[in-house]
Amino acid sequence: MKIIRIVVYCFLLGLMSCNTQEKSKETTGVEDVTIKEPKFKYWNWITVGHKKSDSAYTAHFKKLKGYGIDAVLINSGADPKLLARVAPLATEEGLEVHAWMFTTNRPGDSIALQHPDxxxxxxxxxxxxxERPYVNYYQWLSPSHPDARKHILSLIEGLAKVEGVASVHLDYIRYPDVYLPIGLLPKYNLKQEEELPDFDFDYSDASVEKFMALHHKDPRKMENPAIDIEWKNFRLNEIKSLVNEAYTLVHKYDKKLSAAVFPYPEMADYMVRQRWDKWxxxxVLPMIYYNFYNEELDWIGYATAQGVEDLKGRPTDLHTGLYTPKLSPEDLKLAIQYAKDNGASGVAFFDDYTLTDEQFEVIKTSKE
Known part of the structure; x- marks a missing residue:
């Protein structure tokens, strides 16, 4: 009898468990399905504005998803209201949304323009x-000025508060180009074989005073500031500390922090005071635009591998950025493969408005 009672008890327990599972399904209306992160993510940088209708954005996002895009980096001009309008349209089409913003370069920033210092x-x-270097939209705020820094962080926080955003994506999180990519120099009729005074920043009062308080020397009076390691390291650390503050801030809102960066850390350090493997x-989405540097297509693989190696041991994913206007469909296919073969977690395309139908087909086919 004792054995029979045990058997009946086990049967009843099993029945109760099944009923509980069924009730759970009835309550939620769906079974518990976990959405898996794609093994190799495809991203697009995209700029939005107020003029385009919701239906036009929906059609565009539907097209992107149909061709295999997983995530969109949306530049709303750091306007959280515009982002809050457009982001749900993308997520409804199955796209992950990242809030793309210009960070230390803030062209036309109406608040910043009230403060020349x-x-x-x-x-x-x-x-x-x-007086802007290279191009008219280079209006760089000093990360050393406490009020400029607060302003930048307030913009980051505004985007982080938007519901449905996966990360705040920092672009131009650096100093102006000390050295332009070699392929762009002819456009500006320049030779840059050393750090030229017009392209060496930041000698603002806020920056110099902060540096002098730490190191008791004035970079404005240095005979050759390019070889002063403390001065160089100070500027690397100003960007690093701004990123680290942004990281803490966005994580308060359960968002991630991402950034568009130069191809690999040593190059970024040399060219724009940006050492992103220490952030x-x-x-990170390194912009591996090989043609800007007069390199061959396989340099995409080299620069990807270098970045992956420099990030080893750090909890940072790397996704290779590709400049699509200069990539034929055949080269785009190879570029994606170079990124895959060299350890990238995905590829990002700049930008989707210029992608041709042939390029979209390559993207779609490469995912299958």
């Missing part, structure tokens, strides 16, 4: 407030 200054004494950051 917030801007970076070159060694030749030119302020980005009114607290979740995801």
């Amino acid at each position: 917030w801007y970076m200054v070159s060694r030749s004494g030119k302020s980005c407030f009114d 607290n950051i979740d995801i």
